[in-house]
Amino acid sequence: MPAWWAGPGIGLDVRLAMAGVILIVLAVLVAPLPFQEVTPTNQTSSQPQMFEDRMREKGPIEVTVTQAALIENPLDEEVRGYVYMAVPVNCSHQESYLASAPPDTVIQYDDEGNPFLVVELVLGPREVTWVNVTVRVRLKPYVIDWIAERRVWPPLNVTLLYTGRTRYWDTYNLTLRQLARDIAGGEDDPVLVAKSLASWITTHLEYHVRFDRLGSNRAVKAGLAKLYVYGDCTEVADVYVTLSRILGLPARTAYGMMRLKESEDVYWANFTSRDFTTWTGHVWPQVYIPPWGWVDVEMLEGGTPKVGDYSWRHVVYGFESRKFMGSDFLGAFCRTSFGSEPLYLEVKFSPGW
């Protein structure tokens, strides 16, 4: 028996002491691990007191959007054709109203509910004309304070629709699956999953302007010792959506404009024969988190990733969520059936209505 067990002045009955120790050990084994709250099972129906996430909305900010497209008939004969122009959408943090458009303009919606205008034109040989559209937009920037201890996952109808594989979001890619698990595989809170992915991409991004869309399979590249994301906002968004869907969190992309200043500004919105100075087309991901619904994720505004911190800079023109082959409007705000792209596409944002 070691000296500390029965030192001077401390007497023990060994058998009783052993029984006591055994009971204490049993108590420790039966009880949950340390640092965990114990609640009887029959009390599980009452929700414990806890903080809830809260949203702070800013604004609203009213903006007039004036879009002007210069359309050309490249042929030496008269042609009846159509101009297809994307416009800002109505969604949870944006209201849009069509203020003016050419006569007989038709509003159509694609199969994801994104509106676009169809303008019918008859252009003579080599004729060039302007198509002008005005939309009044009410922006509602927001910030969500993520303070809740626990969160729930989306309902079935949302998850079934927004976790599938597409041409640009290959959720079956084994490298991407492993990458997603390495980043946030053990996380069971949807907000922490969303934040982990945004943080990883922000710190593993090699930003390069692309003229094509790589998709997540080609946008994630292997460096000397680690994987990284290569490309621009489209690749960032595509990789984010893919990793998020792999981890089971519904995700999609929003596309539109990112304004550079709040005062009046003019942006060029397509590749044209004219020179242009400022291009602000933008794509960013969204994830579905109850009770808020679609929450914006921004990884290219400032130096830090933002989940649920949605600024006045964003103007949404549409969403891509289920189109297997992708959406053409994600890459172009205006298309024509005349056989040539618009010569020029200008988007002006003016404060107020």
Place this chain on the structure above:
Amino acid sequence: MRRSLAFALAIAVLLSLPALPVRGQEMFWIGLNFEVHIKEDGTALVIVREHPFALNGTSLFGDEEILTQLLEEAQINRLYAALMFATSPEYVYAEIVDGPRVSMEDGVLADPLNKGEMIEYEGAVVTTILVNLSTAEFVSDLGGGEYEIRIVDPFTARDPRSWIDVMRISWDPGVEVIEVSWKPARASGPSEQGEDFLLWMNYNEPSAPDVYILRVRLPGLVVGPPSVGEVNVQASRIGNTVRVTLTANESGYAVVRIVGPGEDQSRGVALDPGVPSTIEFWSVAEPLKVEVYMGGGLVAEVPVSSGALTAYDKGKLPEGGPLPAGLLLAGILILLVSMAVGKDTELEKQRDEVELWEIP
């Protein structure tokens, strides 16, 4: 009619930085004539005929470079054929059964300058794809042996200025077409119809339907989700934490749902063969059951069993429970008693120890 060549360069370029204009290759259009033949056995043959022409309508079928490109791109028609019947090729079986091949016996109709008259172009790249309607997402069972078949124009779905110039839908004698409709309503109806076919001549994109809808009686069709591999599901609950473990025998993707009174949560899970995947939900509702969906259909359903008497939450000190607290108190009590008893018998114990050493 769809655009090509410059298409790849023009697509999906959204930048946050100033960029330079891009000079693309010459653009051309491709006339698209589709025939969907619905067979008695619940399959459909999609025959795609394509013909390239310049913006002014001049045929480019004699241009070898363009023809080669068209043949290479025709492989993607399997994908487009699948997307006529489902949002994703995962949700329908489709395979190329003939082609792509160059046929001078086939022709393509198109109205290149939107003049309201079709021009017939001689020669076509022809590809035939077999589609299994029984696995198609856009085929729904209406009951009484009737089915609704929705056929989507996959080109319009991607690019609003593209459309199928000519769509012919035909069927076997054993197939009964009960009703025909199309979307959007502003689009034109069939320009010709017979006992076993419907023909749409789509002169321009606005007049072309985005979706062709048929209500049919099809004896050979049994609708069901695509077959998926085996998946083992285990679900347990410890307090408010519901743990679900899935093990599949092949690679796949499942959506796990926990559902009960006032509860509907779900999360996707990427499955790798033989590797268990465990996820957890937080829920106060009970009783709960777990549903697992794969390929768009429900494949497993299990009740959530309680895993322990107690529940615990992360991050807080133990507050006690009846059994462990009792054991802990009893143990401490016995230890104290042992100390008290031990003091009284200390000398006797020491003697016992000496005796033990002295008796060999």
